[in-house]
Amino acid sequence: MNERKDKERDDEKEEVAEMFSFDDEEEVFIDYVCVDCGCVDPVPDFIVGECSYELEPGESPVFVCPECNGDLVRKKEPAEE
Numbered sequence: 309m310n311e312r313k314d315k316e317r318d319d320e321k322e323e324v325a326e327m328f329s330f331d332d333e334e335e336v337f338i339d340y341v342c343v344d345c346g347c348v349d350p351v352p353d354f355i356v357g358e359c360s361y362e363l364e365p366g367e368s369p370v371f372v373c374p375e376c377n378g379d380l381v382r383k384k385e386p387a388e389e
């Protein structure tokens with residue numbers, strides 16, 4: 309039975325690819341804005357991604373405002389025309 313071995317090899321490959329993509333990743337920031345004081349605090353995209361695992365698709369995690377400890381929410385993208 310080779311089935312089991314192939315599966316293990318695939319898992320290993322995925323792990324390595326993940327590590328490499330992490331190293332090579334450019335820092336992308338997503339604008340977060342505080343609902344209380346309005347300050348903007350860009351959050352690195354990968355942190356947003358890490359915090360999004362338990363959320364529904366399309367939802368964004370909420371962070372804490374560094375200025376007033378208020379809710380820091382993802383800034384709305386300008387509406388596309």
Ligand SMILES: [Zn+2]
Nearest residue numbers: 342345373376
């Ligand atoms: Zn604030």
